[in-house]
Amino acid sequence: MAASLTVHGHFYQPPRENPWTGTIDPQKSAAPFHDWNERVHAEAYRPNAFAKISIGDAEVEVNNFERMSFDVGPTLLHWMETADPETYRRIIDADHESLERLGHGNAIAQAYHHTILPLSPLREVRTQVRWGLADFRHRFGHDAEGMWLPETATNDDVLDVLIEEGVAFTILAPWQGRAWRDLDGGHWVDVGRVPIETRLPHLYRHRDGSGRTIVLFFYDADIARRIAFEQAAGSAEALISLFADRAIDGGLVHAATDGETYGHHHRFGELGLAYSLFVEAERHGMEPTNYGAFLDGYQVTREASLVDGAGSSWSCAHGVGRWATDCGCSTGGSEGWNQKWREPLRAALDLVKRSADETFDRLGWELFDDPWAARDAYVDVVIGKTD
Secondary structure: OOEEEEEEEEEOOOOOEOOOOOOEOOOHHHOOOOOHHHHHHHHHHHHHHOEEEEEOOEEEEEOHHHOOEEEEOHHHHHHHHHHOHHHHHHHHHHHHHHHHHHOOOOEOEEOOOOOOHHHOOHHHHHHHHHHHHHHHHHHHOOOOOEEEOHHHOEOHHHHHHHHHOOOOEEEEOHHHEEEEEEOOOOOOEEOOOOOOOOOOOEEEEOOOOOOOEEEEEEOOHHHHHHHHHOOHHHOHHHHHHHHHOOOOOOOEEEEEEEHHHEOOOEOOHHHHHHHHHHHHHHHOOEEEOOHHHHHOOOOOOEEEEEOOOOOEOOOOOOOOHHHOOOOOOOOOOOOOOOOOOHHHHHHHHHHHHHHHHHHHHHHHOOOOOOHHHHHHHOHHHHOOOOO
């Protein structure tokens, strides 16, 4: 029986449209392309949808989205649907192909905007989740099983909302777990003593005692780091060997990275990924799958709890500090440079938001039976739903 592997790609671009014109203004830093959407699309999204590789004496065109787990941000899909309908359709079709082949689609939803959810009011978290699920349903034609959280940022409140909204699983970094235990009555084990086994999914229980759960997939951080920062996808055989060397019976070896890694961050990375998933995986006795398919019929045997504090993420060693404080996360700067501006900037934006929310809440009840339910439903207008 082939061992299971999953490569997850998080594909995202923020909305860059000028709010007055509805179009993207020229961005000189993206030259020779008009803007960064066009540049990243040309270097990553389209090449992954139309990867040309040689198999034997034949050159074949493969669609990487058919063999990888992925999420594509709603704002990116909105842009792509008009900018390149062919690639957009290729991504949708890849999910349908995997749904037919595996019984579960490769695509999962993303919270609608790239909001750091642990720093948001719960009402905002719920709206972001509902909008993300609605956008997915509109585009892919079926309900999403899983959801990607921006920067994998989460806390107990966020996971409780995901459970309440019917999300079956999400993907986290291993350092976001605090402790784990076996479901058959085992004692809690701190991850500082025995790390989380990333090859096994873990249950997380809603804190209300209802017994409702969500499955947490903690990705293999070492493989992800090698892909993202050491160009591991430059060699298909080397990449698959990373997965094959860590395979265990009944487990899933999986890694999550930005989807732009394959082609944009690392040139020709989409080709290495294509050879890995369509050629080398079979040669190494590995079977590419997705999270939903892996869970089908699988009996989860462990549960996990989250690290304490305001929240955690895959990209901030200080939890979620990089989006709120001068936590120390940076990409470098001149001597004396700091990020003390973060806290007052976020405080100012939060102040504006609270004022807007208060105004909406006060006036909204004069216009709607429930203004907040109307806001959740407004996603149908945003996505252009007509039925």
